[in-house]
Amino acid sequence: MPDRTVIIAIVNQKWAHPSSVFDLFLEGFRVGLGTKTLLNHLIIFTMDGSAFQYCRSVHRHCLNLATYRINYATWKPFENLHHLKLGWRKIELLGEVLELGYNVLFTDADVMWFRNPFPHFHSGAEIITASDPCADNQQSKTNRADGGFFYLKSNAITVEFFKYWKTKRVLHPNSSDQLIFETIKDDMIGKMLGLRIIYLDTDYFGSFCQSNKDMSKLCTMHAKCYDSIDRKVHHLKDILDVWRNSTLPSSGEKKQGLKIANSAASS
Template identity: 25%
Template sequence: QYNVKDSYVKVACGILGLNATDGTWGKVIEQWDTDVVWLRNPLTKLSLNETEDLQISVDKYFGSRRPEHNLINTGFYYIRSNNKTISLFDKWYSLKDNSTRKKEQDVLLDLLRHGVVTELDLRVRFLETRHFSGFCEDSKDVGAVTTVHANCCRHINAKVRDLTAVLRDWKRFKAALTKYPKAAQFLVKDELDLALEEASMPNKTVIIAVVNRAYVEQSVNAETTMLDLFLESFWLGEDTRALLEHLLLVTVDQTAYDRCMFK
């Protein structure tokens, strides 16, 4: 435990610099805000890939690796000590002193949006809110969430009240699982997430086809439908039949939906 009067950015700069001077490259700093409750071990959801320089939480997760497409939150970051990250923190700290009206988080966001990732050749991973939840965008998967951050919550009293409610609900959830252990298999997950998980290949690839009424209704003088032809091609093609296991049909109307239920 340390009593620090300066910003955590300066402290992190010093630690990263120390790693550089004493030759202990590859050491990792994890920085957490204390307005976070830990429900499961979040470290299991981090990448072990040593080429990842920075892993950071977000207010909203858009599934993009592009820095300008992500609303970062410095409530948690996991950073590996090397020349690139030391340069990043040096820039962050120097700009922070010249940006008196901005929070440290906003200064880092500006850096990321103005090309520092490309400039320093950084590899950045933005963490999914499914696992690293918050009040800006809460996880819909109680079976996967690891932490809940009181972001998008301005006052400390509101943070305490809402995080207290989170822990109260968590206790009830754990008590219910203890009493009814088989209930764990019925945890509610997003329907689309489940479909994508079931259809995905080992490399996470999914084949998605959009189907509407015109594709499932037989035209005049036609012997089959467009959907039937599409599916038959997988059966007749070379090395394509197994791909049916990874096909996800997205229907846009009730007629198409009823047909794709294959009743």
């Protein structure tokens, strides 16, 4: 983008094939409000050759990550060891992009985009993140970050923070990147750097973990509550249909769409 912002997602072959989570992810951009042009700035990093080949067939900007010590093609998202290593590889990648001088909006591929999220981002923060499970106060230190959707401003503060984040892994080799983040975000290093974190309003950045979402407000919806890829696909298809209905001109169809959204979120 003109301000050197890139959008990044990571997929493997289980997530990137015909009728996959990845297909629904891209479709969300195409039918969302003000999101289609953002595809020009979306870079997909793939974890294996199969995902890379499929990505190249459906999207312009695909890069295949080196996989020196992990067979990402067989990675199972909720097996602890592989999930742990993938999380730290993601942090290494994002740190490298920040050092190159690019701002980053990272998004999991099971996040459905309905509206351009950038107007909701606070310009004064280094890290802007969705919250887990829910943020009543967008600046409260008690909030927990959702590692599936966050924005990073490239500056000396975030570059140094990411370096510090990675060094903490040496002391806690069996801890996830997310757990380490929660322990260091407000410690002495974070305070010395002046790190500023803003948590996004869950009325606009929601998940299937929460019910009664208002489709007239939502920018994104995250399918993080479902471990099974099949369940993710099922519910993402449903919410995409709801979105299409809710944006039709008929008020009756719009109300029906909102009703289905509430049902899908609570199931």
